[in-house]
Amino acid sequence: MNSQLLMIEDDHRLAQMVGEYLGQSGLQVTHMADGTSGLAQLQGSELPDLVILDLMLPDMDGLEVCRRIRALPGAAAQVPVLMLTAKGDPMDRVIGLEIGADDYLPKPFEPRELLARIRAILRRREAGAQPPANHLLRFGSLEIDRDARTITVGGEPAELTSYQFDLLVTMAERAGRVLTRDQIMEAVRGRELEAFDRSIDVHMGRIRAAIEADPKNPRRILTVRGVGYVFAKQQD
Template sequence: MIEDDQRLAGMVVTYLGQNGFDVQHAASAREGLDKLKDSPVSGAFSIILLDLMLPDADGLDVCKQIRSQGGAIANTPVIMLTARGEPMDKVVGLELGADDYLAKPFEPRELLARLRALLRRQQATAIASSSAARVLRFGRLEINLDARTVKLDGQDRPLTAYQFNLLAAMAERAGHVLSREQLLDALKGEALDAFDRSIDVHIGRLRTVIEDDPKQPKRIITVRGAGYVFAKVQDA
């Protein structure tokens, strides 16, 4: 947890500790980034709680730095905590790689529910398999469901955990129009996200990664009034 409000941090650490979580707290951006880099095992943290307004850096910049790291750290889910609840703040945070967004003040039970939902998604998609990797191929695009990697023209295309799950959910249903509600259900299994327009933000991010021209998408297509469809035939 990277949060400069000591009172809030103490409350969260105590509450989550009582519910089975081991929480490490950092009061500044630098301390938080150092903890991530110096963890005994790379990627030892399951989730990062990140305050948007820190004394030594903007939380949005910290999120960008986390996503630019190599290895498991870059893929660690991020929940942004902030007193700024404006929709545009949420959009920017999600575009920069946050997986979820919780405005202050918040109920500890809601934070706990969001943490558990993120962990369920991680566990459901990270089950090790001794069989051959499940790979979906659409023209020049390759999605490895077991390795959780995406390649375009053989080059890696990094995505956050949430964005990969969203892409996989659509790719596995290629050719079917999916509404925002159906996508949220596929990702979380429950209506927990109060800001359902986040799907649109993540779709936009996906397009910048896998489309040749994000402004004229050929892979993830908007169906007005209905949702999105992942094209079954690509690069034809």
Template sequence: MTNKNSSVKKILLVEDDRQLSDLVSDFLESEGYHVKQEFRGDNVAKKVQQFSPDLILLDIMLPGKDGFTVCKELRPTFNGPILMLTAKGTDFDQVLGLEIGADDYVIKPVEPRVLLARVNALLRRGELPQDGNEKSELSIGQLYVNRSSRQVTLHEDSIDLTSQEFDLLWLLASRAGEVQNRDFIYKAVVGREYDGLDRSVDVRISRLRKKLHDSNETPFRIKTIWGQGYLFVPDAWN
């Protein structure tokens, strides 16, 4: 099977288990992706500069630097998706990875088709559901969001968002004043059904609030509506 995209997407696979790395690399290559392998955490930044990947598959337990450190260091300059591979299944590890900038995680061992589905979902760009009048930009008070350039400014200050943070902001802002339930958000932004346990959207909301000068304790811009979902407040951006 080959990837039908006109341009081949590039994946940097960072995994110190060389046998596993070869297996994952061969599988993703067979699906039409261009994969480069790296086996040490302290070499990742240089490899990213050289290879310019569209997505990074990042193991946590690595020689040189662990995956958490690598992810945190990459985030100021790399806006593409980071999918963490981990043998650790505790909530702490999962939430920590998301809080420092990972877009998603899978727990090893993972079925190849499950991994492929996560990769495909993270690489999907600009495919959020539209409601009739398609827009490419939004201005809400002092918040400006441009979907084509994926730029965000608040009070004329540029806000750096990851790809998944931007998609979530666009979904909420384009439906300002309407509560968006978790099931819809997970399908549209994460690319899968909400299983009742996954906390990736909660963590992403928390990161958005911090970057958009909202409060996680008493949010007034992106509110949590308990038992329902999230509400983007249209008159809170002046």
């Protein structure tokens, strides 16, 4: 694996340690010490394969940086983001996922766990880039282009993170089947759910907000209480 990572982290000692550790596994890390520099790097000619983003930065917090990444033009907005959150505050996790982070890792963390999560995100991205036989999925006004990794609703583009796109495709490919949270996460090669982890529900909420006419009364992605979710087959 020879991937390029961008680490936005004001702790230079931590960034050096992470860079050296990940470098042993063939991952090249570029370090930026503040949000402004990190965002400038993402607007260059070569995009990283993943961003490691600290929540606490000197010029702006990581949540704001993540919002700005998702607002960037073109492919830059789709770069996966792994957010580092202090002390694993549950609200930091939820907010980070809601604004577009693909995963989170509380500090302090084991370098091996960071590497494992990075690899899981990159595997999902690589798997999603493989062209399927039928690249278009159509459900009434909803169209999912698996080759281009784009979504339109009524002809208008809908924005999702790379991970949320994979979740949506996983559900749409199995339309009409009830899937547990574990089955959904396993299908996209994600990490196993921790006890009481509600991150999958946060992602589903973001997907509904992007594709449903009324996210509070969804018609596409339905909750099956006590089990999981089902992508409805109806055509609008």
